[in-house]
Amino acid sequence: MDLPPFLLDHWLAKHSFATPPIAYDLASSTGPKWTVGELLALGDGTGLDDTVLSYAPSEGGRALREAIGTFLGVDPDWVVVTLGASEAFSILLCAAARPGTNVVLPSPGYPAFDPMAGVWGLGVRHVRLSRDNGFRQHAADVLDAVDESTVFALVNTPHNPAGTIMPRDGIEELAAALHRKGVPLVVDEVYHPLYFGKPQPSAASLSNVIAMGDMSKAMSLAGLRIGWLVERDPQRREKMIDARSYFTISSSPLLERLAVHALANRDVLLTRLQAVAGENLVALSDFMDRVSDVLAWARPAGGTVCFPWFRDGRDSRPFCEALAANGVLVAPGDCFGMPEHMRLGFALLRPEKFSQALGIFERILREG
Template structure:
């Protein structure tokens, strides 16, 4: 099967890798970036990677990095299977549920890879709406209403990309239990955990009938490490995942796993920086929406690094995003997510200059 064009990545690559690059990146869904030097200095003593042997790592990941991941999610290290980013974790999960006629239930809107990868692996996809015409919200009842006899897996992304809504852990528990009665697994994508703007929330890891995937790219702001993981309490299912990874990528890099473990051990410094940047920029973004003279509406972010405002008059946002890029501000058009009147704005990547980017957007409005 031929993969469809990845419209979001094509849009981002057009500007992020241009010469000169875009001035203000509000299309990114990651936190503020790090250099290798800054990462290795976390904790003060410095991290020496010079003596790491450049050999294969265990397919499930080295114990040190799995222990660090487990502490991040309040889980057992034995439950952790490492992956090359959450993208490989997702591919492994989809591969293991693939069978003739099987369906995967995914959110709408959603990260485009969910549907594309599922369909490439021979799965059919069905969507459940994240909210309605007046805004976005998760509902376990609405998700269950979309389940059919052919549903093999339900995907829940919370905090959600692109809308920033959150499903409370208690409701995840209710949803997972109801799906268990139908022998359907719940996959919870937690790449934006633990960035919340209300009460903090525990990871869904450990909830019965839940498998969690996550990575270092989003909340941990380290996409260049290409390090992700699956958390699965069931030993039999976990062994199938390890076997699949042996076929997919053999193993991770011991260098990247070493850096990943170091980052997770010192995660509080990374997460504190992310929270400060996100909250500061979110206040400026809220002022932009409020001052748009009714042109824009949104669901205020509950967690994560992105939001999905929309033009009230229903216009296609791509011309506006093109004009914003010409003014030096990169925003992702909503058609990349199948919702042309929306815009995805990332508010946590740009640690400096966000105020100027907001001024330029306001001038265009």
Template structure:
């Protein structure tokens, strides 16, 4: 019997964001500003008409228009793209294909909690490389390679990183991928927050030898309700196995969702413009919050993505602080959901209105500590 641990992060989010009434200011979310179906369909010169969509199956690898749109977004070959039901299915497929006795994968710590839980459900051990806050949560090639051993079948790099916002430059990704290739280990680059960067923009890792890229519409593209993700893999043999696995897991996506997804990707610049505008204004407000916290709250300013991972400077567990804020209508995610109790995840890209008010409530709660 597979024993999946309780998904503490989703339990916390669901208890508040889906409550009646829902939380007023959701700063725990890791997505961008919300869009309606009508707003997405209206993008471009020719609004999307979905009324002629046949509700049959889609190809297991995804429709050709969707794969072309994904490829254009990453600067990749459409033949290398496999659509999935969110990035979560992409991860599960890769873990399934990597599973064998005594095998392990290497994951970041802190990191997205599902990496470890789902890998272990497939029978894979996990080895973690630590992102140290004293080092700016930098993801270092040597620290990652130090965790690779004879049983390693996959290494995961998440850049921009959830929850810290750190970014590994492309040149270092190339160095890491080449070093892993010499050991026969593929590098999975999770790019769900690409291309939101607060410094120099960075191209996708798609096309780097020995790299598999996974991403989705949920995070930087702000459309989690479309449940559309993908893998980009130049290895034709492994890609065929991925498509077979997708056929077994979910058969295909909905043609309706795939048409919406392809349309959204075709007009990704409009979606990203809105994301960058909201994130830019809100991260400036966080700068002010941190500067005015009188040393009670510390952080490493994110280099990319939609989340930060601040911590209470006195080292106390943040859960009670997050509970106090939730009672005041402001939702943060306590750090124990990521195995780091003094921290909290703070999302700054979904809340288009009232972020300044929410930050004020955080400042008031800090003053009362």
């Protein structure tokens, strides 16, 4: 199968690594960056000199699985470590794929989801998230999309790119209803626990839920390339581990050790993310009020991104190109199949630089 162009990564690769570099990155879906030195300086620190550069267990080293289990409040034996959430999703598709079957996915959603399902021969049934309804996520809508050929349904909460959440009671209701149909619920919670209202526990402990997460988003450590699946069913978990053995064999022991240290100091990482994202979201809300004659949005309830759109329905790509030429990077909506939208990240830049970026954004918007 020929994969379609990955428009989001093409856009990011074109601009994020340009020379000279973009001054204000609002296209990123991660939080403030950390250096290895900054990370190692947290807590009691950790030496890396005695790390053996061999293979790790395919399911992940015990220390890392215990750290993830503690973070999520689950048995570490349920945890399967992966090469980011991307490998986690591929493993799910590989383990579930059967001729004539389908998966239920949100739309809009992460752009890799639909093509990767197609690679494994799976059909896709969409849960349409309506901007007229603030992109809200409802259990009933997911259930309506499930049919007799569905092998799993996925909910992304907090959602990329819209920033909406499915409340805990909705996830519990959905997982129980899907169990009666023999369909597991996959909860993509890479942005957990970044919420701007009432905190929500991880869904990983719920029955009939396979949780998917990583160190890239809420932990702001994308370069570690550490993700995970949490699966309580031992037979399905064994299939996941076998798939991982075929795909990538294991993670790097060095990166696993850094991830263990990061999770031990997660309160520091998460506090910084919450502070930056929270302050920037206030500034962004004020900005959206000022430009509400041109742009509309659904204020995010969690995560690090939002998905504003042009009220007149124009294609956002020319505007995004103009922004990039002035040093501000946002992702055009055609990367998500909705050209009038833009994905805007608000957690990478410190508040002073974020405000500067919004000033340039507003100037280009008014000039256009």
